[in-house]
Amino acid sequence: MKSFCIHGHFYQPPREDPFTGVISPEKGAGPFANFNEKINAECYRPNAELGNFEVMSFNLGPTLAAWLEGHDPSTYQRIIESDRRNKVAHGVGNALAQAYNHTILPLATRRDKETQILWGMADFRYRFGHQPLGMWLPEMAVDQETLEVLARQGIAFTILSPHQARGQLDGAGPYQVRLPRGREIAVFFRDESLSNRLAFDPELINSAKTFAENCLFPPSPPKLGGRGGKGLCLVATDGETFGHHHRGVERFLHDLLYEEAPRAGYEVTFLARYLQQHPLTAEVEIVNGTSWSCGHGVARWAEGCTCTQGDSEWKRHLRAALDRLAQEMDTLYQDEVERCGGDPWRLRNGYIQVVLGEIEGKAFLDQQAARKLSEEGEKRILTLLEAQYYRQAMYTSCGFFFEDLSRLEPRYIIAYAAKAIHLVKEATGISLEEGFKRDLRLAVSWITEQTGEDIYEEVVS
Numbered sequence: 001m002k003s004f005c006i007h008g009h010f011y012q013p014p015r016e017d018p019f020t021g022v023i024s025p026e027k028g029a030g031p032f033a034n035f036n037e038k039i040n041a042e043c044y045r046p047n048a049e050l051g052n053f054e055v056m057s058f059n060l061g062p063t064l065a066a067w068l069e070g071h072d073p074s075t076y077q078r079i080i081e082s083d084r085r086n087k088v089a090h091g092v093g094n095a096l097a098q099a100y101n102h103t104i105l106p107l108a109t110r111r112d113k114e115t116q117i118l119w120g121m122a123d124f125r126y127r128f129g130h131q132p133l134g135m136w137l138p139e140m141a142v143d144q145e146t147l148e149v150l151a152r153q154g155i156a157f158t159i160l161s162p163h164q165a166r167g168q169l170d171g172a173g174p175y176q177v178r179l180p181r182g183r184e185i186a187v188f189f190r191d192e193s194l195s196n197r198l199a200f201d202p203e204l205i206n207s208a209k210t211f212a213e214n215c216l217f218p219p220s221p222p223k224l225g226g227r228g229g230k231g232l233c234l235v236a237t238d239g240e241t242f243g244h245h246h247r248g249v250e251r252f253l254h255d256l257l258y259e260e261a262p263r264a265g266y267e268v269t270f271l272a273r274y275l276q277q278h279p280l281t282a283e284v285e286i287v288n289g290t291s292w293s294c295g296h297g298v299a300r301w302a303e304g305c306t307c308t309q310g311d312s313e314w315k316r317h318l319r320a321a322l323d324r325l326a327q328e329m330d331t332l333y334q335d336e337v338e339r340c341g342g343d344p345w346r347l348r349n350g351y352i353q354v355v356l357g358e359i360e361g362k363a364f365l366d367q368q369a370a371r372k373l374s375e376e377g378e379k380r381i382l383t384l385l386e387a388q389y390y391r392q393a394m395y396t397s398c399g400f401f402f403e404d405l406s407r408l409e410p411r412y413i414i415a416y417a418a419k420a421i422h423l424v425k426e427a428t429g430i431s432l433e434e435g436f437k438r439d440l441r442l443a444v445s446w447i448t449e450q451t452g453e454d455i456y457e458e459v460v461s
């Protein structure tokens with residue numbers, strides 16, 4: 001029997017001012033105070049109320065999950081429950097974990113990859129109550145090292161787009177990717193054209209019946225995706241497609257998954273379940289440094305590319321400023337923890353438990369540290385760990401996604417960097433501000449001509 005799966009990537013970046021913890025009113029979100037509230041009303045809540053999360057594959061980004069947990073607990077609970085019901089019924093759940101801060105992993109150091117993946121897994125366990133089997137890679141950005149870290153941490157599969165594989169594919173998989181030291185990981189490939197049509201063609205998503213007739217019964221079997229034959233047809237797109245990008249589409253999703261796809265002869269499934277029932281189809285090699293939404297590899301989040309209008313030179317300078325700040329912070333942090341006989345990177349990877357409130361900071365250090373720390377030493381390390389938390393947040397990919405430095409998203413990441421600098425100074429007395437401002441001066445908005453330094457000054461004032 002043919003199988004059909006829709007994966008929704010549900011995600012919002014952190015919007016809170018790191019100095020106050022409050023979300024400032026956002027233009028364009030009206031009548032709601034900010035986009036989280038608007039998108040929740042249009043998408044997360046109605047999809048949860050219709051039971052859509054139960055019949056699809058999904059990932060719920062940690063920063064969005066934390067916001068929902070506090071602001072709409074009943075929607076949050078419905079989403080968590082969806083995964084739990086599948087876990088009870090099938091032994092595996094339908095939720096995937098996500099790299100914690102939506103960092104573009106091929107642009108991150110190995111250590112940051114590990115932290116992002118381990119934090120994402122810990123966040124998942126905290127919310128869903130079991131180990132994740134799959135992980136969503138932000139922007140599907142992939143390289144071999146990222147897959148190695150995933151496999152090493154026990155992640156069984158991820159999702160990519162066909163152009164990220166070397167050579168021709170025959171269907172959605174699951175394919176086997178061989179990794180060094182005898183490790184391997186399974187990769188599902190989405191049907192790119194169907195996913196894009198679903199996301200960007202408003203005509204197509206008017207009615208689930210029309211969609212099923214046109215796309216699930218194609219006149220001649222297309223090469224990709226296993227449509228028309230056996231195997232799996234996999235659609236993967238932003239979850240916000242269903243209700244926010246296109247109003248009312250939560251109803252389409254419901255009708256498609258509960259009625260029209262089964263009527264067209266498809267078994268509606270999710271990826272962990274499909275993987276459990278089907279052997280890996282073939283071996284595949286992935287192309288390093290590719291992503292789903294930019295044809296220029298990962299340039300969109302590094303030096304900029306023609307996917308965005310205007311002069312994107314600011315991206316290169318902003319990233320260089322963040323990378324240098326990160327290096328300086330890491331040296332100070334590493335020295336401090338090693339002086340106390342600790343392992344700085346194990347400590348940082350474990351710190352997510354403190355963030356999630358699973359353990360209190362002092363108890364966490366007692367558990368981890370090789371020897372008893374003075375009260376002052378404990379405070380210093382906890383403050384430096386908090387700084388590391390913001391240092392991770394400053395790589396949130398949306399800061400680099402859009403066309404200009406003057407937008408809200410780059411401002412958020414400069415604010416996270418400012419918060420990290422503030423905490424490092426509090427812990428060590430050393431200010432990394434001057435160097436960071438000097439680097440930020442080179443990043444210039446082509447719209448307002450503001451520099452990164454100007455934005456930094458606004459953020460800290």
Ligand SMILES: [Zn+2]
Binds near residue numbers: 293294305
């Ligand atoms: Zn591009």
